[in-house]
Amino acid sequence: xxxxxxxxxxxxxxxxxxxxxxxxxxxxxxxxxxxxxxxxxxxxxxxxxxxxxxxxxxxxxxxxxxxxxxxxxxxxxxxxxxxxxxxxxxxxxxxxxxxxxxxxxxxxxxxxxxxxxxxxxxxxxxxxxxxxxxxxxxxxxxxxxxxxxxxxxxxxxxxxxxxxxxxxxxxxxxxxxxxxxxxxxxxxxxxxxxxxxxxxxxxxxxxxxxxxxxxxxxxxxxxxxxxxxxxxxxxxxxxxxxxxxxxx
Numbered sequence: 001x002x003x004x005x006x007x008x009x010x011x012x013x014x015x016x017x018x019x020x021x022x023x024x025x026x027x028x029x030x031x032x033x034x035x036x037x038x039x040x041x042x043x044x045x046x047x048x049x050x051x052x053x054x055x056x057x058x059x060x061x062x063x064x065x066x067x068x069x070x071x072x073x074x075x076x077x078x079x080x081x082x083x084x085x086x087x088x089x090x091x092x093x094x095x096x097x098x099x100x101x102x103x104x105x106x107x108x109x110x111x112x113x114x115x116x117x118x119x120x121x122x123x124x125x126x127x128x129x130x131x132x133x134x135x136x137x138x139x140x141x142x143x144x145x146x147x148x149x150x151x152x153x154x155x156x157x158x159x160x161x162x163x164x165x166x167x168x169x170x171x172x173x174x175x176x177x178x179x180x181x182x183x184x185x186x187x188x189x190x191x192x193x194x195x196x197x198x199x200x201x202x203x204x205x206x207x208x209x210x211x212x213x214x215x216x217x218x219x220x221x222x223x224x225x226x227x228x229x230x231x232x233x234x235x236x237x238x239x240x241x242x243x244x245x246x247x248x
Contacts, residue, residue, distance in 0.1 A: 045202040048117055050085040054107040054180040059089065067099035080199065090194035097193035106183040113174050116203035117166070122148065122183070123198045124160045131186040132162045136173045145184070146170055 059077050067073070072093035080087045087106070091097055108120075122132060132148035148162035174181055185197075 045119065046205055048112070048115070048201040048203050050080055050199045051117075051120060051201050052109040052112050053079055053081050054109040056180065057105060057107040059087075059103060059105040061091075061103055062101045063096075063099045064101050067096070071096050071099065073099075080197075085198055087197040088194070089197070094193035097191050098189070100187060100191050100193075102187070103185040104182065106185070107180050108182065110174050110180040112201060113166070113171060116205075117201045118171065118204050119163065119165050119202040120148075121151075121161060121163045121200040121202070123200070124162075125196045128188055128190045129160060129162065129185060129195075130188040131184075132164070133184045133186075134164050134166065134170065134181060135184055136170045136181045137179050138173055138176065144170070144173070 057079065061073060061075060063073055073096060074092045076088075076090045076092060078086075078088040089103065091100070120134065129150075133145040134148065135143045135145050137143050146164055146167060148164040150158045151161040151163055153159055170181070187195075
């Protein structure tokens, strides 16, 4: 009786390589996704340009109580919408600058918050700013204020630029009624009598790293499965059965 020698089939090297890569992808992808938390995915901003003024914008100045009766408190104002985004505010009697307390009425059109604006940066020149606040209002209730924080340089010195991240509570108030928010600016005793202000708005966006990784892993697994078959190789391309020539 003839002895049949059964040889153990040899797995192609490309199949072993692709199988190993597939195992690595299956194990590594979930681990990589798990270390990316939601906060990291949201730390991206899109610049939206300067804020849009509301039709109700009506900047005005408030004075200290010791301002003499009848003193000139008028001012000239050029809105940013008419000056390439730069607001210009100048007291008509500069000597009365020592009585200036705060500036109100910089009203922002609430429609910009519908498109996702959640950060405002204000840049001042010509004077020192003490405090800036973002004011919101619900009809029949009091104002609430979110403070701006001054941006410091590398030496910890103020830059006269202030940033405010609008919290979810303020956004809800803005979107729940038709009253637009406004900006309140307070100056110290060093007020020069005039200032210029520009604004920048930003919207936060989310990059779904987890979904991207999972999708890319799925695509790579399909490629690994393709090259692990005996018909495709890494070195010679297609290695499957060759078509027979007629007449051979």
